[in-house]
Amino acid sequence: MIRLFSVREKQKKDAAAAANGKTVKQSAGELRLQKDISELDLPKNVSIRFPNGNDKIMNFEITLKPDEGLYKGGAFLFTFAVPTGYPHDPPKVKCVTKVYHPNIDLEGNICLNILREDWKPVLSISAIVYGLTYLFLSPNADDPLNKEAAAMMQQSPAQFERVVSQSVARGCSIGGEFFPAARGDRSG
Amino acid sequence: MTFEVRIKKWHAVASWTWNAGDDVCGICRMPFDGCPPDGKYPGDDSPVVWGICTHAFHLQCINRWLQSQTEQKCPFCRRQWEFKQAVVGGEDESEDGAGT
Ligand SMILES: [Zn+2]
Ligand SMILES: [Zn+2]
Numbered sequence: 001m002i003r004l005f006s007v008r009e010k011q012k013k014d015a016a017a018a019a020n021g022k023t024v025k026q027s028a029g030e031l032r033l034q035k036d037i038s039e040l041d042l043p044k045n046v047s048i049r050f051p052n053g054n055d056k057i058m059n060f061e062i063t064l065k066p067d068e069g070l071y072k073g074g075a076f077l078f079t080f081a082v083p084t085g086y087p088h089d090p091p092k093v094k095c096v097t098k099v100y101h102p103n104i105d106l107e108g109n110i111c112l113n114i115l116r117e118d119w120k121p122v123l124s125i126s127a128i129v130y131g132l133t134y135l136f137l138s139p140n141a142d143d144p145l146n147k148e149a150a151a152m153m154q155q156s157p158a159q160f161e162r163v164v165s166q167s168v169a170r171g172c173s174i175g176g177e178f179f180p181a182a183r184g185d186r187s188g
Numbered sequence: 189m190t191f192e193v194r195i196k197k198w199h200a201v202a203s204w205t206w207n208a209g210d211d212v213c214g215i216c217r218m219p220f221d222g223c224p225p226d227g228k229y230p231g232d233d234s235p236v237v238w239g240i241c242t243h244a245f246h247l248q249c250i251n252r253w254l255q256s257q258t259e260q261k262c263p264f265c266r267r268q269w270e271f272k273q274a275v276v277g278g279e280d281e282s283e284d285g286a287g288t
Contacts, residue, residue, distance in 0.1 A: 036217075122264050
């Protein structure tokens with residue numbers, strides 16, 4: 001899913017980065033993030049966008065289009081806010097496309113271990129993208145943020161599957177809450 | 189709040205990439221013979237340190253991480269972090285200026 005860059009490729013990039021390294025004064029967190037982004041090798045179902053311009057990298061958006069699993073066919077927009085303490089502090093990630101998912105609540109908060117207690121400064125934006133991809137491939141009902149979704153997933157998996165694919169493709173109401181079709185925009 | 193992600197498996201691949209003769213600090217991703225983003229000069233100002241697990245970081249980088257944690261663990265392998273003498277570390281590269 002994620003092709004890790006080769007060492008040689010990376011060394012070339014490092015050399016290039018070092019060559020034009022003395023441009024604008026950047027914070028340590030920004031420098032590290034810049035490396036993450038230059039090394040980012042996104043699969044074709046994931047895209048990145050810098051809404052504030054390419055020089056304002058601390059806030060960006062990732063769109064994920066799951067190519068397998070229950071959420072296939074949908075497009076989900078995530079906002080990343082990278083703190084100046086990065087990589088010691090993890091980025092704050094939200095799913096702003098409203099989604100019926102046991103590990104994502106209606107405000108777009110995401111329950112993913114590496115965004116919280118299991119974050120380590122050797123992780124990177126790639127690791128988070130991988131984690132998000134995995135989350136949409138394998139929702140986990142054991143530790144839910146959306147308890148109703150988790151309960152349905154456990155008790156009537158067939159119904160859960162039906163409801164998810166319908167909400168993703170066309171939009172539908174689930175338990176009185178409307179989930180618009182997942183087109184990768186802000187609906188949460 | 190734990191979500192089971194197969195990140196361990198991925199992590200093994202990632203650490204292999206970063207350690208395969210790559211003289212870059214895993215935290216700041218700056219070369220070991222350069223300096224971390226908060227250091228002014230390479231060399232004495234930015235020593236490279238090893239843990240007993242053989243993972244290496246800039247002193248500033250690992251210190252900052254350890255200070256933010258209640259448990260002192262290596263950010264790569266999660267083993268207990270204990271400083272190891274740089275000269276007997278697992279890396280065979282000499283770090284320019286770090287030991288002078
Ligand atoms: Zn460092
Ligand atoms: Zn280690």
